[in-house]
Amino acid sequence: MNKVILITGISSGFGKETAKLLAARGHTVYGTLRKEAEKIDKVNVLQLDLTNYDSIKKAVKSVLVKEGRIDVLINNAGAHTGGPVETAPDEHIRLQMETNFLGMVRLTKEVLPIMREQGQGRIINFSSIGGLMGLPFQGFYSASKFAIEGFSEALRMEIARFKIKVVVINPGDFHTSNSANRRNFLAPSTPGDPWHDHFRKSLSIIEHDESHGWDPSVLAKKIARIVETRYPKQRYIIASFEQKLAVLLKYILPAKWFMKILASHYGLILNPPMKA
Template identity: 45%
Template sequence: MDKKVVLITGGSSGIGKSVGTYLTEKGFKVYGTTRNPDNYPDFDSFELVQLDVKHPESVSNAVSEVISKAGRLDVLINNAGVGITGPVEETPHEEILNVFDTNFNGPVHMMKAVLPQMRKQGGGLIINTTSIAGYMGLPFRGYYSATKGALNIITEALRMETKKFGISITNLAPGDFATNIAAGRYHAPVTKGSAYEEEYQRSLDLMNEHVDAGGDPMVVAKKVYQIIQKKKPKVHYPVGEFTQRLSLVLKKILPDRVYEKLLLNHYKL
C-alpha cells in the first residue's frame, strides 16, 4: 500500500513540526504548512506548503497542491493556532476576531476543503488540535478557551454528520508543552490602575511558568501516531501531565462551584 498522506497546518515549528517529523520517520508522506515558506530555507524535515488558514482561497490552493502532488489526502491535522491572554473586558475586539479567525474559522476552512477529497476516497481522518483549556473557562485566557471549546463542539457535530462517509474526526487536547506559542501569543497589556492589574499580572506570570516548564512535544506526536492507527478513533484524546488530565475528570464529577473554587485557588484569585 502507498504511504498515507498527512497534511499538518502550522508544521514549521512546535507541536506541528514534532508531529510531522515523527510521522515522516514512521513512513508517512507529510506536508506541513506555514504562512511564509521562504522563512525556512533550510527546513528539510518534510515538505512545507504555503498556507494562511484565515483565508479560504489560500486554504483551497494548499489543499489542491497537496492532492495534485500526492494523489490523495488521508489525514488532516489542524494544528495551526495562536494564543491570547487578557481580561475579557479589556481585550481589544480586533484581537478577539483574530484569535477566532485563526483557531476556529481556520480549522473549519480546512475541514471544508478536505472533506470532498476524503468522500471521494471513501474515508479519511481529521485530527483537530484543541486544548485542555478548551474544556473550561480559564481566567484571563477566556478567549483562547472559547476558541478551543468552539472547535471541540464543532468537531463533535461534524463527526456525526460525516460518519456515513467513512471519515473519522477527533479532538486532540494537549496541556502545556514546550513550544513557541508563548512567544507569538497576544497579551492584552497590563494596564496601570486597571481593576484587573494585580490579578492579571499574577496569572500571566503563572501561565508563562507553565509553558516554560511544559512537556516534550514528541509526546503529542506519539499520541497522534496512535490515533492514526486506530480503526475507530474516540471523540476526545487529552494529552498532558497527570494533573492536567485529572482536571478534566474533576470538571465532570465536581459541582460547578467546587470546581470554580479550585481554579480560583490555583490562579490565586
C-alpha cells in the first residue's frame, strides 16, 4: 500500500538513496533539504533545518495540508563531529546534540499527534554502531546516538497503544558524505599536543573504514523493506560481520577486555609505557 513518508536529509548518503527508492516503489515521499540540491525524481522537497524549530513546524504542516496524513517518519539526517573531548568547541557539541538529538525529538513531537489521531504510524530513527558503544574521538557523536537509543526505547512503550511503531537502525560503515562532513567539524589538535598522534591515527582508521564501507543503496533497500513489512523488528543492525560481532562482544565480554579490543582497532595505547 502507498504510504506517505517524511524523510530528513536527502541531499546525500542514506537519505538520498532511500528517498529515491521509496518514491520509485510508489510511495508518496517528502524529503527535506537545507540547501538546493539535485532533484530526485518523484520526491517532494521541503526546506528543513533540524536546528530551526520553525522550519520543522512548517515542513510537517505542509505535508499534512497536502496529504492529510503521515504514515512513516524517517529520522535520517545527522551531523558528524570528531576530535578529542577535551578540545571540542562548545559550538560543535551543541551542533551535534541539536541536530542528531534535539532536532530529531522536535520533529518527532510534531509528527506524533498526527500519527496518534490517525491511529497508526511508523517512526524510523537512525542510530549507529556508535549508539551501542562509545567510539574514541567521536565522543559527542556517540553521545547523540546513545541519546536516540534511550529516547526510542522509552517512546516505543509510550505510543505502542496508538499502533505507532518505533524502529531503530544501527548502520555500520557505509560510504556516504559523512567523512567529508565530519572534516568540517573536527576539534582542534596540533602536532605535539597530547591528543594529536592518537587522534590522527584513529581518524585515519575511521575514514578508511567508512570509505571501504558498503554502498548506501544497500541500506536503502533494507529501509524500504522495513517501511513495507507489516511487523517490523524494533532494531536492525545493518553492518559487516565484524561489526555485528563487536556489538555481541560488548555485551558478553568483561568491559576491560572489550575496551582493549576496540582500542586496538583504533590504534590507541591504553597504558603508558613503563619508565626505565
